[in-house]
Amino acid sequence: MSFDDDKINIFKQRIAEIRQRIVRAAETAGRDPLNVHLVAVSKTISAERVRMAIAAGADILGENYVQEATQKFSDLSALSATWHFIGHLQRNKARYVVRIFDLIHSVDSTRLADELNKQAGKINKMQPILIQVNLAGEKTKSGIPPEDAETLARHISALPHLSLQGLMTMPPYFNAPEKVRPYFRQLRNLRDRIMDMSIENVSMSELSMGMTGDFEVAVAEGATLVRVGTAIFGTRE
């Protein structure tokens, strides 16, 4: 056993434990665990360690910073993994993210949507996206107010190169996961409302919510994508 194998085994154990907790939370809530996917959040983590996590079974990576992700993606593009953009996105970076990412979780304005549509069009891509919702109106966080989500969804539905798949949120921070539950429920209710409108070209099947401290509660409330960093890679510097 090489040193690298030892490290890969540690990632395998951590990922297996998280997946078990996801399965338990889904089954307790009467949900099919196959409808919940683990996004391994690899921001600030080196390409070498991400390579080991992929070898250990992490098949979806979540990245926050365009420049960092571009470098890592080019180092690891030979590996079979799916890349999700989960960070705040500036319009002038849209042309880079459409080339790399299979799902963009953080669309929060019509102008950003328009730019992503334009850049995806240039490379003939249908770009899957989520709308990021700022449920508590926190000034430090990205995301559209919940009352504006429907208008943005209708706007996106008319853009030929974007495919809206659902909603994402970063709720306020609490050290008690139960306190976050009302926000997860609110996002699911908003998703259900928009789903009921049957907007053309809009699917709304995905709910991206839950992180290391609260992903089980998120799964109980309907999460289909949980974004977990610390529990896989350890505490970030």
Ligand SMILES: *Cc1c(COP(=O)(O)O)cnc(C)c1O
């Ligand atoms: C960093 C980050 C996460 C992961 O947080 P952990 O607490 O380390 O699991 C999830 N979502 C977003 C948007 C993040 O920026």
